[in-house]
Amino acid sequence: MGRVISVLLPIGILAVVGVGGMIALSAIQPEPEKAEEARGGLNVFAEPVRRTDLTLVVESQGEVKPRREIIVAPQISGRISYVSPDFIDGGFINKGQLLVRVEAADYELAVVRAQSSVASAEQALAREEAEAELARQDILDLGIADASPLARREPQLAEARASLESAKAQLKDAQLALDRTAVYAPFAGRVRERNVDIGQVVSVGQSLGQIFANDVVEVALPLKDAEMGRLGLPLAFSSTKEKPGPDVTFRATVGGVEREWHGQVVRTAAAVNSQTRQINVIAELQDPYGAGADGDAPMAPGLFVSATVQGETLNDVLVAPRGALRGQDRLFIGLPDEGQLSIRNVDLIYSDADGAYIASGAEPGELAIVSPIQAPFDGMNITVMQRMEDGTIKVYEPKRADETMSGDSPTLASTGEGAAQ
Numbered sequence: 001m002g003r004v005i006s007v008l009l010p011i012g013i014l015a016v017v018g019v020g021g022m023i024a025l026s027a028i029q030p031e032p033e034k035a036e037e038a039r040g041g042l043n044v045f046a047e048p049v050r051r052t053d054l055t056l057v058v059e060s061q062g063e064v065k066p067r068r069e070i071i072v073a074p075q076i077s078g079r080i081s082y083v084s085p086d087f088i089d090g091g092f093i094n095k096g097q098l099l100v101r102v103e104a105a106d107y108e109l110a111v112v113r114a115q116s117s118v119a120s121a122e123q124a125l126a127r128e129e130a131e132a133e134l135a136r137q138d139i140l141d142l143g144i145a146d147a148s149p150l151a152r153r154e155p156q157l158a159e160a161r162a163s164l165e166s167a168k169a170q171l172k173d174a175q176l177a178l179d180r181t182a183v184y185a186p187f188a189g190r191v192r193e194r195n196v197d198i199g200q201v202v203s204v205g206q207s208l209g210q211i212f213a214n215d216v217v218e219v220a221l222p223l224k225d226a227e228m229g230r231l232g233l234p235l236a237f238s239s240t241k242e243k244p245g246p247d248v249t250f251r252a253t254v255g256g257v258e259r260e261w262h263g264q265v266v267r268t269a270a271a272v273n274s275q276t277r278q279i280n281v282i283a284e285l286q287d288p289y290g291a292g293a294d295g296d297a298p299m300a301p302g303l304f305v306s307a308t309v310q311g312e313t314l315n316d317v318l319v320a321p322r323g324a325l326r327g328q329d330r331l332f333i334g335l336p337d338e339g340q341l342s343i344r345n346v347d348l349i350y351s352d353a354d355g356a357y358i359a360s361g362a363e364p365g366e367l368a369i370v371s372p373i374q375a376p377f378d379g380m381n382i383t384v385m386q387r388m389e390d391g392t393i394k395v396y397e398p399k400r401a402d403e404t405m406s407g408d409s410p411t412l413a414s415t416g417e418g419a420a421q
Contacts, residue, residue: 041381041398046334046367047321048386054319054357056230056311056350060221060281064250064303066212067284068187075180077203078102080196091191093211100183100196100208107178114171121164128153128160189213190289192301217288217299219250220269220280221307228279230350231265231311235279239266248283252305259294261285265309283307317349318358324368325356332369332376333362334384339398341373341380367396 082101086093093099132153139147149155194209196202228235231246239245245265252259263285272279289298299305324331325348333342346361362368367384384396 041339041383042373043383043385044334044369044371044373046369046371046384046386047324049318049320049362049364049366049368051316051364052319054314054317054350056314057352058223058227058231058309058311059306060223060227060309061304061306062219062221062283064217064219064288064299064301064305066189066214066301067216067218068189069192069210069212069301070186071210072099072183072208073205074100074102074183074202074208075204076102076107076177077201078106078181079201080198083194083196083198087191087194087209089191089193092214093185093189093191095185095188097185098182099185102181102183102202104178104181107174107181110174111171111178114167114174117167118164118171121160121167125157125160125164128157132157183208185211187213188215212301214289215287217285217301219248219263219283219285219305219307221248221283221309222273222276222278223281223309224278228281231281231309233265233268233281235268235272237265237268237281239264245283247310249308249310250283250285250299250305251308252299252303254297254303257297259297259299261288261292261294261299261305263292281309283309314349314357318360318362318364319355320358320362320368321370322351322353322355323370325351329361331356331358331362332373334367334369334382334396336367336384336396337399339381339383339396341369341376341378341382343376343378 079102080100081103082098084093084097084099085091086097087099135151135153139151144151189212192210192212196206196208202208223231233246237245245267248263248265250261250263263283265281266284267282269280269282285292285299287293288300292299320331326332329346329348331344331346333344334340335342344361346356347359349357349359351357367386369382369384373380373382383398386394386396388394
């Protein structure tokens with residue numbers, strides 16, 4: 001028994017000393033610092049929401065057409081004896097200019113014959129008037145009170161007068177036909193095509209060519225009902241001095257150079273297109289070959305142009321990057337302090353390549369996310385980054401809990417272009 005005690009006693013003493021030493025060391029050892037758990041989040045780019053004034057615009061396309069265009073046709077038949085050198089494809093013509101003349105010999109003879117008939121009728125009327133006067137004098141001399149109209153030669157006198165009027169009408173008809181041997185331009189313009197030449201026999205109504213006025217050209221721009229509302233145009237619109245139509249900018253490539261012309265909406269079409277359910281808005285350009293031309297490039301008929309129609313101006317609207325718009329009416333807003341995603345429903349006014357314009361749903365200065373996000377949800381952890389004008393990228397670090405309590409501002413890290421990638 002004494003031997004067992006002598007063996008176990010040292011072992012117990014060593015165990016007590018070891019446990020005591022461990023307790024003492026643990027008491028004097030400093031506690032390890034607790035590292036804050038890093039929040040993982042998707043890196044996304046964002047751009048700030050701005051406040052601006054917005055001029056609503058509508059884009060459309062159409063073909064340029066002259067406002068006035070006619071087919072030149074004779075009102076008489078005959079052989080062509082003269083064609084103006086300007087009456088040729090692409091020629092410029094003036095108002096009242098002689099374009100074509102038909103041989104006039106036959107019509108001149110008709111005028112001479114009509115003049116002869118008028119002279120004969122005038123002589124017959126003079127003779128009849130003299131005889132009627134003699135008859136009236138005879139009746140007075142004889143004292144006849146109830147002489148018949150025939151005795152007074154009233155029917156004969158009326159017939160002579162009618163014959164003279166008929167002869168004069170025939171003379172006017174012959175003179176009118178003679179005048180129509182010359183075909184004049186009813187307005188200043190250009191010749192689209194010519195279909196006749198000297199020596200050709202033409203008939204009444206036959207096409208001699210086609211001309212159009214060059215004072216005004218028109219473009220029919222098809223618009224949807226929503227686009228009409230954006231422009232503030234009613235279906236039955238007609239421009240007046242008191243209420244002019246919206247301004248229009250036309251663009252087309254001519255000779256390999258982008259050209260631009262400026263016109264105005266003047267009216268709307270009479271009816272909605274039953275197939276497209278759109279309505280044409282008619283825009284005009286004054287003097288397309290002169291003051292309205294872009295340098296040496298007129299807005300000639302036949303050009304297919306794109307058009308930007310200026311609508312009303314809205315003041316103090318919010319604009320976000322176009323890439324931040326999700327669907328029809330949602331924006332992804334980055335909350336840099338919380339490091340979270342906020343999905344907002346916004347009141348969208350209009351969107352184009354320059355941005356999405358909204359009336360409400362966001363605030364100026366908030367960061368709209370432009371990066372794609374898969375399976376997004378409200379409150380999703382993200383790290384917001386912003387590309388600055390100088391090419392650097394700012395990374396917004398979320399606030400820690402202690403910073404949130406103390407109200408300190410968030411840490412803003414600035415990195416180079418490569419670091420953000």
